[in-house]
Amino acid sequence: MTNDKHSVSLDDARRILAAGEAKANAIGQPMNLAVVDAGGNLVAHIRMDGAWIGSIDISINKAFTARAFNLSTKSLAQSAQPGEQYYGIHVSNGGRIMIFAGGIPLQRDGQIVGAVGVSGGSGEQDQAVAEAAVAAF
Amino acid sequence: MTNDKHSVSLDDARRILAAGEAKANAIGQPMNLAVVDAGGNLVAHIRMDGAWIGSIDISINKAFTARAFNLSTKSLAQSAQPGEQYYGIHVSNGGRIMIFAGGIPLQRDGQIVGAVGVSGGSGEQDQAVAEAAVAAF
Amino acid sequence: MTNDKHSVSLDDARRILAAGEAKANAIGQPMNLAVVDAGGNLVAHIRMDGAWIGSIDISINKAFTARAFNLSTKSLAQSAQPGEQYYGIHVSNGGRIMIFAGGIPLQRDGQIVGAVGVSGGSGEQDQAVAEAAVAAF
């Protein structure tokens, strides 16, 4: 990745993760948080003390998914249900597509340049933390 | 690879992809498009500027799926729903089976000799582009 | 991906592939050729008639490798031999790291913005075709 205004720098990622972590602390739920760049590649990840180890992969891949399709995984969740138009998408891309809330794209100047992924609590909690993280971008 | 009338040549694939690309441009939705041969192996792939990176894998595997079972992935979508006879097929073949619209077999002289896969928009858009692509064969 | 001057457009990829294909025809060896963007994600792939089906994956992953480490896979081949400093790197990244000639980064304005991968002949042939492809960027 180019590490310029068209993507997400490590400094950007730290600011984003810090905001998400603060929100996770505020709601009292330890989380895994991850940031990917415009190419869908990991920039940074943290697992808060006590957060689920099964959520390491999920947080990273929620971020990947949000960038891979330029949408929130929360909205993908709806269209990926049985009977809906993207049902089955969750097995594509080598199992990296996460179809539940917590992944949100990062935009700059109207362009999607990366994404955030959060996992460790309920869908509502993951989404709330991801939204707080994105707001810091 | 037979590279004769029993399969799909690179020239065939280019004609097919060009027709699909024209349709994608006409509907204003950038797409990933792929063509596989009689062996289910990739002949050519293009990702139009701005198309989802998560759809690279999906387009190639929609084409694979259409040739693997000699049917459109749109029709497979129906029989692969929960409760239907092929439910669960999407985890077979190492995650290469795509069960939503956009993959269509290529026929010549009544024989299936390859397939097209399209991903990048709604199920309807993917299907429309795949149909335009197949029509050029 | 941003699809601007910081990466590789589909038009760029077509020009690159056409130059490589011309070279492959000139030396009489059918090839698989692939182009990835700055994020390491596939932009386009072609398999020339008669080229090895085992080289589909190799061409795509030579391109990925060249971008993943910003070097030619030919030079990586040396440092990845037994006893050398990167021996064992070929099993990383899920088996996507190719450690033999045929993958070359694409540079623009002194920045690496993607890569080309070629597979289908001897190491020398793959390298020659990749060099011809890169020269068209």
Added chain:
Amino acid sequence: MTNDKHSVSLDDARRILAAGEAKANAIGQPMNLAVVDAGGNLVAHIRMDGAWIGSIDISINKAFTARAFNLSTKSLAQSAQPGEQYYGIHVSNGGRIMIFAGGIPLQRDGQIVGAVGVSGGSGEQDQAVAEAAVAAF
């Protein structure tokens, strides 16, 4: 996850990563750095601006390897060469075993409680950065 003195907390990981990052800056080579806990599971990862995207996976798995066998990957490199007693170990564990320098266990009170992994430069550079990181624990 124990999250006590028997493992590595996120605060520990941050201190370790910061020390490694400082060293990487001092030698002028951007790196990927990762910390895993006593269970071999990721606690935190950073990719410095401009560091190789192919090294994301490698840094995480060097750390995993160092904890998986309680040794430095530099020493494993020797016993994993052709003809040596662990030759072939690099394909075990689903491709997660890295057999070149840059992964070092983290010890506390004589017990191994996690590990650091660094990737992004020469073997010597990776090792130097990993050593600086470990020293901060």
